[in-house]
Amino acid sequence: MARGGVDVRVARDADGTVRIAAGPAPGHVEASDDLAAGGPDFTRAVLDVAGAVLVWPVLGDPGPPSAWVHDPERAQQWLWALYGERVAAAVHDRPARDLGGVRVAAEPTALAGGAARLGLGHWAARWWPASYPDGIPALEPDVHGLELAALTHRCQQLFDDGDDQPDDCAAHLVGEHRAALDPLVRWWLGAPGPATTARRLESVLRLIDAAADGAGLDGPELRRLRSALERHGPAGAPVDPGELFAPHDRYALAAGEPPTAGGRVIARGSGINDWRRYPPGLVDAAESAVSWTVRALGARRRIEVEVLALGTAPAAGAPLFAEVLVNGGGPLRVPLTGRYDLWTGGFELGPELGPEPAAGATPPRVEVGVLLPGFDPGPGPSGEADARAAREAVRALVGRRLAAAARPPAYEGSPHDTPTAPFLAETTAATTDEEY
Structure with a gap:
């Protein structure tokens, strides 16, 4: 985000919903259409937070998100930290049915970077286009789940005690994906590859430990994690993450007769x-x-x-x-x-x-x-040609991310504040790509 901030439009509908629209000044858009605009579902990263839904374009500039704020009072706890005080004040001050809204400069914040990365992480968990013919390996779900837990804990200011935020699940993610804890610790202790990878691993592991401690979680994997963190620093033999996280699923050759022979x-x-x-x-x-x-x-x-x-x-x-x-x-x-x-x-x-x-x-x-009946949302708003082009754009994006993960640059600051930095699961996928 530019040093001077990025303008967003803040407007309120008659039902009390406040819309924060990032990007160039748009024309009037109905509140119910805000989150559906901008291409198919799989081109947007979405995050459910206290009193609102945040949306980023996956194929564009991560920048400040657009938001659909359905409970402005609950959202005030994070609005200032995500957009800056001027946007938070504009949301608070919007009169009823202020469709025209006001243009306000969103300030660059640390939470904005972390939130964008968390949203992209949830997008990858849902929409990553794993494909054998296309040469796109699947993300290791336990590795990715633990990094999502770390990011959720880092962005906990976005959430409150309400039960309407499915993305506020750090403790659940740690419990569900703890099978990857020991391999992640071995990876970190082996200090493989660039020093930035070791720092990223340590940051993820310390956030996981903090999330588990805050939720009162315990178990042998978490105790081994805490012991390794107390020793503070890589000390083991180098390891190959491709061996630690070799894919369990392999494509088998289809055997037997075809469904209908002859004809x-x-x-x-x-x-x-x-x-x-x-x-x-x-x-x-x-x-x-x-x-x-x-x-x-x-x-x-x-x-x-x-x-x-x-x-x-x-x-x-x-x-x-x-x-x-x-x-x-x-x-x-x-x-x-x-x-x-x-x-x-x-x-x-x-x-x-x-x-x-x-x-x-x-x-x-x-x-x-x-x-899948019951899951199928029905025809999308765009035609099939546009949807196909969007899928190709997503594949190209994933290809670039895998290439970057195979050769990580020297990132400045915390990788959790850098939305475009590779996820650990992308690094392991890039490492095992040749075996896929």
């Missing part, structure tokens, strides 16, 4: 892999992960769908479906079954396909997507 192939193609329509960890994020084939089996017609799974086996019992549209007809939902590295499914087509096309005739129009 004449009438048409085949790729489907749409919309990341918004299923939770992380189920489907490979590659653009070509969804494919379909239409076969003629005598007088019958059958469509078969294959979806690359993420990992060696999909989650047991996950009701993943393919959504199929044929020749512009209504969508048909086909249940998919996890099979080695694939989700597969198929069904017999009715008269909507028509007769088998003659040689040279136009093939049937088939559209296929993959979704």
Whole structure:
């Protein structure tokens, strides 16, 4: 952020919601649309805090976030520390239904950098486009979960005792991901690579210790962590983080017979892999992960769908479906079954396909997507071409971050105040990339 700060617009709606819009002066936007603007969900980092939701553009300047403040009184505890006193005062002073708002300079603060990094960390936990064909390794979830715990503790001023902040979970994250504590300590004690990596590891470990101590957590891993921190400083033999955090999931070669053997192939193609329509960890994020084939089996017609799974086996019992549209007809939902590295499914087509096309005739129009019912938010506000371009931009961003993680520069100050610094899980992913 520039030394002189960045202008934001502060406005209040009739329902009491205060909107803080970062970036160039926008026209009037309804409060309900503020958080949906700016591209697909996976291009925005979102953080639930006391009385508000903060939003950063993942593909743009991290800068000050936009905010949707639904409880200004609760938000006053952090507004001044995140945006500076002038923005906090503007939020407090907004009259009812002040749609035009006022332009105020947001000041650069340490909390702003930490909050942006925490928001990006939650984005990576949800939207990281792990893909075997694209060569993007998955983030080690326990390593990333512990760093999120450290960042949450560092940014605890953003949260209060309310139970409506799902991102205020430092103690829960430490408990859930403590399996990575011993390897992280070994990594730090081995002092591998640049000194900045060792400092980043120590900072994360000390914040984890503080978060666990504040929540009254205990256990052998935490006691070993505290003992190592008391000795203060790397003292072990160098270690390779790629060996410490070697991926447990490997892609297996799909074995056995195809779902339906034989038959004449009438048409085949790729489907749409919309990341918004299923939770992380189920489907490979590659653009070509969804494919379909239409076969003629005598007088019958059958469509078969294959979806690359993420990992060696999909989650047991996950009701993943393919959504199929044929020749512009209504969508048909086909249940998919996890099979080695694939989700597969198929069904017999009715008269909507028509007769088998003659040689040279136009093939049937088939559209296929993959979704998890109940999780699927439905069509996005942007068209598929724009969504595809956004996915490509995210892949490019992740590629740059992995390249930076493989060659970390000398960062100034605390890495937790530097939103774009690599996460530890990105460093381990970059180290194990060749084995992926």
